[in-house]
Amino acid sequence: MVLVEPGHLELQEFEVRPPSPEEVLIRTRVTSVCSTDIKVFHGQVGSARYPVIMGHEFTGEVVEIGSEASRKYPVAVGDRVTPEPYIPCGHCPWCRTDHHYHNCPTVGLYGISLTCDQPPHLLGGYSEYVYLKAGTLLHKLAPATSDLAGSISSVVGNGVRWVKTLGQMSFGQSLVISGAGSQGLCALAAAREAGVSPIVMLGLSSDQARFALAREIGVDYIIEVDRQDPLQIVPDLIGGPPDVVIETSSVPSAIQTAIKLVRRSGRVVSIGLSGGKQTPITFDDLVWRDITIVCGKGQAGNVADAMRLINSGQYPFDKINNFHYPISELGRALAETEHPPTNFIKGAVVFN
Numbered sequence: 001m002v003l004v005e006p007g008h009l010e011l012q013e014f015e016v017r018p019p020s021p022e023e024v025l026i027r028t029r030v031t032s033v034c035s036t037d038i039k040v041f042h043g044q045v046g047s048a049r050y051p052v053i054m055g056h057e058f059t060g061e062v063v064e065i066g067s068e069a070s071r072k073y074p075v076a077v078g079d080r081v082t083p084e085p086y087i088p089c090g091h092c093p094w095c096r097t098d099h100h101y102h103n104c105p106t107v108g109l110y111g112i113s114l115t116c117d118q119p120p121h122l123l124g125g126y127s128e129y130v131y132l133k134a135g136t137l138l139h140k141l142a143p144a145t146s147d148l149a150g151s152i153s154s155v156v157g158n159g160v161r162w163v164k165t166l167g168q169m170s171f172g173q174s175l176v177i178s179g180a181g182s183q184g185l186c187a188l189a190a191a192r193e194a195g196v197s198p199i200v201m202l203g204l205s206s207d208q209a210r211f212a213l214a215r216e217i218g219v220d221y222i223i224e225v226d227r228q229d230p231l232q233i234v235p236d237l238i239g240g241p242p243d244v245v246i247e248t249s250s251v252p253s254a255i256q257t258a259i260k261l262v263r264r265s266g267r268v269v270s271i272g273l274s275g276g277k278q279t280p281i282t283f284d285d286l287v288w289r290d291i292t293i294v295c296g297k298g299q300a301g302n303v304a305d306a307m308r309l310i311n312s313g314q315y316p317f318d319k320i321n322n323f324h325y326p327i328s329e330l331g332r333a334l335a336e337t338e339h340p341p342t343n344f345i346k347g348a349v350v351f352n
């Protein structure tokens with residue numbers, strides 16, 4: 001399914017050829033629909049190039065491995081794998097850092113920056129086959145791991161990043177997660193795994209499906225911010241202000257609440273995009289109360305941890321993508337991601 005230019009999807013056919021020596025060819029099983037796809041669809045992502053086959057959160061079955069690639073990747077035909085979205089060069093100063101290789105100046109991004117107008121054409125998850133290029137960081141699914149759970153390896157990697165890398169959280173610290181979407185739910189699982197406790201999730205009263213999954217993952221408290229004021233309730237619930245707030249909703253008022261809510265010398269991890277809206281922050285509050293705000297994106301260096309979480313089978317990651325679509329209905333999948341119907345958490349294109 002080719003995005004010929006912003007706003008214009010078209011089903012096209014390409015010939016599937018054997019992979020080059022450096023490539024791995026996979027047959028796509030599941031591609032998770034990301035809110036970034038919506039921005040690429042509307043032409044709002046600076047790194048996006050067209051025509052493009054979108055889809056950067058996917059899992060597939062290895063069909064054929066190039067001769068060079070077979071020396072580099074410990075995978076066999078038939079294995080199910082999920083690539084990281086970013087393809088780093090592996091040599092520049094950014095690529096020699098643990099957590100910042102997504103800043104590589106020549107980084108490639110499946111489904112976003114890699115166009116389909118030249119061979120091997122198939123470089124995004126909304127295609128029945130995908131060529132994994134040289135430099136791809138590849139992770140294997142355990143036999144019991146579902147394709148759905150594997151497809152969100154980068155989203156779970158985000159959750160690990162917000163908690164571990166940016167939040168610097170450890171056993172026994174308290175956390176408030178603002179926003180009950182896939183980012184919040186994956187952060188919740190990562191926090192549980194790290195021994196973070198207690199954990200409070202903030203959402204809206206319309207988020208009941210998300211809250212049900214949050215309870216299954218192991219949240220301690222849920223607050224519906226359209227009914228209750230977290231600034232009043234959270235300190236009572238957990239015996240004081242939280243050590244860390246992870247703000248995923250990007251609603252300007254939620255960013256301000258996060259700063260007011262966190263304890264003195266605490267950290268606010270702010271990862272939402274506001275679509276260009278400005279958010280006033282009173283810096284005196286940050287300085288007087290000694291608050292650290294840390295922002296960021298991506299999952300560089302966090303997906304291996306994410307795969308351990310996913311492959312452990314301890315968390316119901318396969319329930320995050322609770323709306324499924326055939327590839328022919330990608331347009332509807334994108335529309336419902338942009339304007340979610342009742343109980344929608346996250347969508348996925350499921351291939352036969």
Ligand SMILES: [Zn+2]
Binds near residue numbers: 034035056154
């Ligand atoms: Zn994504």
Ligand SMILES: [Zn+2]
Binds near residue numbers: 088089090091092094
């Ligand atoms: Zn690089």
